[in-house]
Structure formats: structure tokens, C-alpha cells
Amino acid sequence: xxxxxxxxxxxxxxxxxxxxxxxxxxxxxxxxxxxxxxxxxxxxxxxxxxxxxxxxxxxxxxxxxxxxxxxxxxxxxxxxxxxxxxxxxxxxxxxxxxxxxxxxxxxxxxxxxxxxxxxxxxxxxxxxxxxxxxxxxxxxxxxxxxxxxxxxxxxxxxxxxxxxxxxxxxxxxxxxxxxxxxxxxxxxxxxxxxxxxxxxxxxxx
Amino acid sequence: xxxxxxxxxxxxxxxxxxxxxxxxxxxxxxxxxxxxxxxxxxxxxxxxxxxxxxxxxxxxxxxxxxxxxxxxxxxxxxxxxxxxxxxxxxxxxxxxxxxxxxxxxxxxxxxxxxxxxxxxxxxxxxxxxxxxxxxxxxxxxxxxxxxxxxxxxxxxxxxxxxxxxxxxxxxxxxxxxxxxxxxxxxxxxxxxxxxxxxxxxxxxxxxxxxxxxxxxxxxxxxxxxxxxxxxxxxxxxxxxxxxxxxxxxxxxxxxxxxxxxxxxxxxxxxxxxxxxxxxxxxxxxxxxxxxxxxxxxxxxxxxxxxxxxxxxxxxxxxxxxxxxxxxxxxxxxxxxxxxxxxxxxxxxxxxxxxxxxxxxxxxxxxxxxxxxxxxxxxxxxxxxxxxxxxxxxxxxxxxxxxxxxxxxxxxxxxxxxxxxxxxxxxxxxxxxxxxxxxxxxxxxxxxxxxxxxxxxxxxxxxxxxxxxxxxxxxxxxxxxxxxxxxxxxxxxxxxxxxxxxxxxxxxxxxxxxxxxxxxxxxxxxxxxxxxxxxxxxxxxxxxxxxxxxxxxxxxxxxxxxxx
Numbered sequence: 001x002x003x004x005x006x007x008x009x010x011x012x013x014x015x016x017x018x019x020x021x022x023x024x025x026x027x028x029x030x031x032x033x034x035x036x037x038x039x040x041x042x043x044x045x046x047x048x049x050x051x052x053x054x055x056x057x058x059x060x061x062x063x064x065x066x067x068x069x070x071x072x073x074x075x076x077x078x079x080x081x082x083x084x085x086x087x088x089x090x091x092x093x094x095x096x097x098x099x100x101x102x103x104x105x106x107x108x109x110x111x112x113x114x115x116x117x118x119x120x121x122x123x124x125x126x127x128x129x130x131x132x133x134x135x136x137x138x139x140x141x142x143x144x145x146x147x148x149x150x151x152x153x154x155x156x157x158x159x160x161x162x163x164x165x166x167x168x169x170x171x172x173x174x175x176x177x178x179x180x181x182x183x184x185x186x187x188x189x190x191x192x193x194x195x196x197x198x199x200x201x202x203x204x205x
Numbered sequence: 206x207x208x209x210x211x212x213x214x215x216x217x218x219x220x221x222x223x224x225x226x227x228x229x230x231x232x233x234x235x236x237x238x239x240x241x242x243x244x245x246x247x248x249x250x251x252x253x254x255x256x257x258x259x260x261x262x263x264x265x266x267x268x269x270x271x272x273x274x275x276x277x278x279x280x281x282x283x284x285x286x287x288x289x290x291x292x293x294x295x296x297x298x299x300x301x302x303x304x305x306x307x308x309x310x311x312x313x314x315x316x317x318x319x320x321x322x323x324x325x326x327x328x329x330x331x332x333x334x335x336x337x338x339x340x341x342x343x344x345x346x347x348x349x350x351x352x353x354x355x356x357x358x359x360x361x362x363x364x365x366x367x368x369x370x371x372x373x374x375x376x377x378x379x380x381x382x383x384x385x386x387x388x389x390x391x392x393x394x395x396x397x398x399x400x401x402x403x404x405x406x407x408x409x410x411x412x413x414x415x416x417x418x419x420x421x422x423x424x425x426x427x428x429x430x431x432x433x434x435x436x437x438x439x440x441x442x443x444x445x446x447x448x449x450x451x452x453x454x455x456x457x458x459x460x461x462x463x464x465x466x467x468x469x470x471x472x473x474x475x476x477x478x479x480x481x482x483x484x485x486x487x488x489x490x491x492x493x494x495x496x497x498x499x500x501x502x503x504x505x506x507x508x509x510x511x512x513x514x515x516x517x518x519x520x521x522x523x524x525x526x527x528x529x530x531x532x533x534x535x536x537x538x539x540x541x542x543x544x545x546x547x548x549x550x551x552x553x554x555x556x557x558x559x560x561x562x563x564x565x566x567x568x569x570x571x572x573x574x575x576x577x578x579x580x581x582x583x584x585x586x587x588x589x590x591x592x593x594x595x596x597x598x599x600x601x602x603x604x605x606x607x608x609x610x611x612x613x614x615x616x617x618x619x620x621x622x623x624x625x626x627x628x629x630x631x632x633x634x635x636x637x638x639x640x641x642x643x644x645x646x647x648x649x650x651x652x653x654x655x656x657x658x659x660x661x662x663x664x665x666x667x668x669x670x671x672x673x674x675x676x677x678x679x680x681x682x683x684x685x686x687x688x689x690x691x692x693x694x695x696x697x698x699x700x701x702x703x704x705x706x707x708x709x710x711x712x713x714x715x716x717x718x719x720x721x722x723x724x725x726x727x728x729x730x731x732x733x734x735x736x737x738x739x740x741x742x743x744x745x746x747x748x749x750x751x752x753x754x755x756x757x758x759x760x761x762x763x764x765x766x767x768x
Contacts (some may be wrong), residue, residue: 073513081333084387
């Protein structure tokens with residue numbers, strides 16, 4: 001077995017989609033952001049929103065795997081008490097989407113052209129004014145990059161993108177199921193021992 | 206259900222968590238708490254002279270006793286003064302509960318007098334922290350915070366309470382259970398991994414165990430001895446792991462790292478299997494990562510999964526509590542002898558003894574430390590500062606039992622020694638506690654001598670006084686072309702200072718007075734300060750220069766040994 005000491009080797013994809021399910025409490029986003037700053041992990045995008053369970057938020061991050069071993073990113077996230085679950089969706093068959101609003105310069109001569117481009121990208125026109133219009137587009141980053149590029153010759157007045165959200169295809173989910181409070185209490189009353197036979201995300205393998 | 210004020214809830218909750226001592230300092234916003242304190246005679250309050258010392262005392266208390274230490278500061282400067290101590294405890298994973306007051310809720314975020322965002326400031330240096338905005342949440346918060354501080358990999362927590370929350374009334378209910386869905390330490394250890402580890406150990410010709418602070422905190426000393434003895438595996442420790450394995454044991458080969466023993470460094474560098482237990486493969490212990498023993502496979506046992514694979518690729522990772530993992534591992538390994546390997550290390554130790562003290566008429570610090578060991582029979586609890594004296598305390602005192610050496614290894618906080626010794630003495634009444642100080646670091650926290658007098662604590666203070674910031678001088682001599690910039694330090698007359706506090710003091714200027722002075726200090730009932738005027742230019746050896754590999758360990762040069 002070979003070792004690489006003090007340096008990390010990443011053979012996986014460069015950008016990882018990491019989903020953290022976190023307690024919806026003040027300061028959680030700061031803890032996550034501060035962790036990334038302190039450990040020198042780079043984030044390309046970060047999106048926060050509610051989940052299907054009350055009291056939990058979902059943070060979707062696009063992490064640059066070259067700035068840090070992705071395993072360290074996941075483990076360090078897990079160390080935050082408010083982080084309940086971490087999943088690296090890049091290892092899964094995943095669906096990733098982003099939403100963008102693009103305000104493009106338009107006049108009576110070229111409006112039609114822009115609308116045609118929008119149609120190709122299946123973008124919606126959500127606002128029209130005499131000298132501009134707003135396109136709303138959803139899709140993966142490549143698609144949005146493509147539309148932005150096509151709009152550039154007309155002049156982009158304003159661009160707003162949400163960052164990536166993602167989900168695993170099929171029945172598998174990254175949801176946190178409410179654990180049995182009694183069982184948890186038992187764990188903690190015995191100094192944090194975990195329940196026999198129940199696998200936790202980082203039980204050595 | 207009874208109604209209580211926030212202050213009462215805080216103290217009642219701490220008492221229910223078994224807290225018997227708070228090291229603190231009052232201030233405007235914590236006055237409601239201080240007003241309530243006399244209602245709780247079961248909680249002893251130790252009034253410090255600077256909040257940094259309060260955090261160090263809580264840390265020393267925790268390290269000496271294994272129980273959580275508690276410190277308290279007011280808002281703003283009181284809270285920020287705790288920061289160095291909290292970070293010290295964070296780096297060394299010790300359970301410290303820091304309680305701070307803050308301005309009233311309506312004033313939060315308005316930069317009022319003595320407001321500091323202490324939860325923001327301490328976020329990266331606590332295991333977790335809380336700002337409690339309602340008195341009814343105090344009991345649950347204190348329970349959770351205590352649980353987090355003391356379980357898994359221990360660490361400091363901070364609970365920040367606005368002044369009016371201390372005063373608010375709420376029904377008191379002691380929570381019967383905690384539900385922290387984001388915090389479930391893995392303690393059992395994976396059976397498959399343990400089997401794989403046992404297989405590697407059985408196959409190894411030159412195995413070595415590196416035991417760390419986690420063995421002490423995991424209370425796994427006996428389990429470690431059992432494993433080492435069964436498979437006859439030599440044991441070295443990290444600096445913070447000192448005292449986790451009895452140094453008199455025939456399988457004990459000292460400690461490794463920057464100022465570790467030559468043979469310990471060479472053994473770690475020559476082994477074909479390294480078993481790290483409760484340690485984190487830190488740079489001061491392992492030398493240059495890229496050149497640490499490329500032939501060794503690594504088994505890493507630690508309760509914190511994030512430590513595994515952080516600095517080194519691991520052949521077998523085992524996440525779990527050392528006390529659970531070690532006996533299961535011992536049960537799976539075959540009894541073995543490894544005679545050539547043991548002979549190799551023994552020969553290395555014979556040829557490079559590292560801990561021999563040369564004959565000299567000078568008062569060598571090594572001699573002082575060894576004499577202290579002999580006079581105390583190796584039974585004293587030793588708290589150190591940071592620098593040369595810290596390394597000598599690690600090298601020349603033989604530790605018998607866990608928790609005997611209390612030292613800031615991770616953060617390297619000068620001035621830690623006296624407050625940590627005070628905390629240890631509070632935790633260990635009637636036992637012998639020595640603060641081993643440098644003349645530089647002692648001046649950072651010597652105001653705490655007032656606490657020794659006020660609380661009648663018989664801490665023995667030994668100053669290793671060489672008139673220099675010794676480790677700075679050593680590095681400048683070796684690596685900065687003898688450009689001794691700011692290395693010499695003027696001191697006050699330490700004996701007079703002690704005298705001014707009402708503490709007895711002795712000055713030792715000659716080698717032949719050392720043993721007598723230690724005898725006298727031990728015979729004295731109260732606190733005492735001994736100012737050892739040691740040789741000024743003695744260096745710490747062996748040494749792994751910063752950025753070098755363990756295999757590049759340098760021993761004391763001949764000209765220095767001839768001094």
C-alpha cells in the first residue's frame with residue numbers, strides 16, 4: 001500500500017456537489033462559511049433553503065476538490081454540531097439545477113432575435129420593457145453559461161444566478177428522518193455511545 | 206415546576222452537571238449571577254486576577270481531574286480575555302465550559318458599552334457555542350453544552366448569556382434527555398477494521414505504538430499496556446501523550462518529535478507499522494510529513510473521524526473510543542515477541558541515550574528537573590509553560606500515571622503554567638503540584654500568585670531562570686546566525702515579588718543547593734517560589750529542526766557537551 005504524506009491526491013471529479021442538512025438556527029451559515037475559510041476550502045457556489053422537514057435547512061455547495069481532499073471537507077462539516085447530515089452527490093446519479101435572471105438590452109429591431117434565442121434555451125420572458133427584457137432560465141451551469149454567452153452581444157444589464165441545487169435521481173434521498181428521541185437519549189445518557197447495529201455515516205468505512 | 210431567575214437556572218444546572226468550582230471575574234453584566242452565587246454554597250468561586258488565567262485554571266482543573274472545568278467572564282474585555290485560554294483548550298481537546306455575560310438583549314448588535322460578539326469570535330476555537338436569548342432555554346443549553354464538551358473528542362464550549370436573561374424568570378425544568386441529531390460520536394470501532402488492524406499487527410516485524418493525549422482522555426492506559434504487552438510492541442508517546450504509558454515500563458521508549466528522544470524518533474522512522482492511538486500526527490511529532498518513514502503502514506485509532514487521513518494516508522482507520530477499541534484489538538492480535546526489533550531499539554537507546562546528564566559544575570536545568578523527580582519520587586503533578594523548560598520537564602521527569610503532566614502542547618501558550626497549576630491544585634487538594642515556569646512566561650501570568658494566597662493553595666513554583674527567552678535564544682543561535690534579537694529579558698526580583706504577595710521564596714544559585722531547596726519547598730505547608738538561576742546558555746537536545754524529517758534528528762553537539 002502506498003501513502004502520500006501531507007499531500008492529498010484527488011482522483012475524482014474536480015467539483016463536488018456537497019449537500020449539508022443543517023439545523024435551522026441563527027449562525028449556522030456563519031459556522032459553515034467560517035469552516036471553509038479557516039481550512040482553506042474553496043466554494044464555487046452555495047445555496048440555502050428549507051427542506052421538507054421543519055427545523056432543517058439544506059445547504060448545497062459546489063466545492064473545489066483541488067483546494068482540499070473532499071473527504072476532509074465532509075468530515076469537518078460533520079464536526080459542526082448543527083450539521084445533521086452530509087452527502088457528496090457527485091458520487092451519485094444526480095440532477096443539478098440553477099436558476100438565472102438575465103436582464104438584456106433590447107429594442108424593437110432585435111427583440112425578436114432575443115426571443116428566439118430564449119426559446120431555444122427554453123427560457124421564459126418574465127418582464128418586457130421598451131429597451132430591456134428579463135429572461136428566466138433554469139438548467140445546469142453549462143446551459144445557463146450558454147444562454148448568457150448568446151445574450152452578451154446585445155448587452156447584459158444585470159445578471160443574477162442562484163448557484164446549484166441538486167438531488168439524487170430515483171428513490172434514494174438525502175433526507176434526514178426524524179430519529180427516535182428515546183433512542184437518542186439512551187445514546188447520550190451512556191456518554192454518546194451509538195446504538196448497536198446502526199451504521200452512522202462515518203463508522204470507519 | 207418552580208420559577209427561577211436565569212442566574213439561578215445557570216447555577217442550578219451547573220451544579221446538577223457536577224460542577225463544584227468556577228474560576229471567574231465579575232463585571233457589569235454578570236452581576237446578577239454574582240448576586241445569586243452565595244445561594245449556591247456547593248459551588249466554589251475562585252476569583253482570578255485576569256480572565257485568561259480563569260480559562261487556564263479551568264483547563265488545568267480539567268486536565269488534572271478528568272472533569273469539566275468552568276470559567277466565567279463578563280462581556281466585552283472579560284470575554285475576549287478568555288479567548289487565549291479557550292483556544293489553548295481547543296487545540297489540546299480538553300473539556301472547558303466558558304460562561305460569559307453579554308449586554309442586554311435590546312442592546313445586542315448596537316455596539317454598546319462592553320459588547321463583543323464573543324460567539325462569533327470563539328466560533329472557530331470552540332467545539333460549539335451558544336448565545337442564549339431566553340431564560341427558559343438555559344437549562345437545556347447548559348446540558349447540551351456540557352454533553353458536547355465532555356463526550357467524543359472533548360473540547361471547550363462557550364455559553365453567552367445577555368444580562369437581562371440572567372434576570373428573566375422562567376420555570377425551571379431539568380431536561381431528562383438531550384436530542385442532538387447532529388452530534389453522535391462513533392465510539393465502538395468497526396469490527397472489520399479492527400480485524401484488519403490485527404492482521405497487519407500480526408504480520409508486522411517492526412511495529413510501534415504512538416500513544417497520544419486521547420489515551421489519557423479515553424482513560425485507556427491499562428488497555429494500552431495490555432495490547433503492548435500481548436504483542437510486545439514498543440510504545441512511544443507524543444508530547445501530550447506523556448504519562449499515558451508508564452515510563453518505567455520495559456516497552457516504554459520515551460516520546461517522539463521535535464525534542465523527543467533520539468531513539469524514539471529513529472524507532473518511529475524505522476518501524477514497518479505505526480499504530481497511532483488517540484493522537485493526530487501533528488507536525489511537531491512527525492517532522493516533515495513528506496519524509497516521515499515512507500515504509501510504514503499506518504493504523505490510526507481516533508475518536509474524531511476528521512483526524513484520520515488529515516495529514517497521512519492510513520492503511521487501516523478505526524474511528525472509536527480507545528477504551529473500546531484497544532481491548533478488542535488486543536483480543537484479536539497474536540502474542541508475539543519481535544526480539545530483533547526490540548534489540549534494535551535497545552541498541553539505539555544505548556548508543557544515543559538522549560537523557561544522560563553530563564557532569565558539570567554549572568546548574569544545568571536538566572539536573573534541576575531530574576533532582577525534582579528524585580526528590581518527589583515521581584509522584585508530583587507537573588504543570589509547565591512553553592519553551593525550553595517545558596521540554597526539559599517532558600524529558601527529565603519520569604511520569605508514572607496519567608494526568609501527571611499538564612502542558613499546552615498544541616497552542617503553546619506561554620504563561621499557562623501558574624494558572625494551570627492552580628486549577629490542578631484546586632482539583633487535587635492535598636496532592637503535590639509544581640508549576641514549572643520559564644522566567645519569560647512566568648511574567649505573563651504571575652499576578653495569579655494572589656490567588657494562591659487568597660485560596661490557600663500550596664502550589665510549588667519553580668522558575669527556570671536563565672535570563673533569556675530560552676527557546677528563542679536557542680533558535681537564534683542555531684538558525685538565525687546568533688542574532689539574539691529580543692532574546693534577553695530583564696526580570697524583576699522574583700523573590701521580592703513573591704514576598705510582596707506574602708509567598709515564601711528561595712533563590713538557588715549553586716548546583717549543590719538544588720536538592721536542599723526542593724526539600725525545603727516540599728516541607729513548606731503553603732505556596733512557595735523557588736528561583737533556580739540555571740545555566741544561561743543550555744540548549745534543548747535532541748532536536749528536529751523545523752521542517753526537517755524525524756530521520757534528521759540532531760543530537761547535542763560535542764562542543765556543547767563539553768561546556
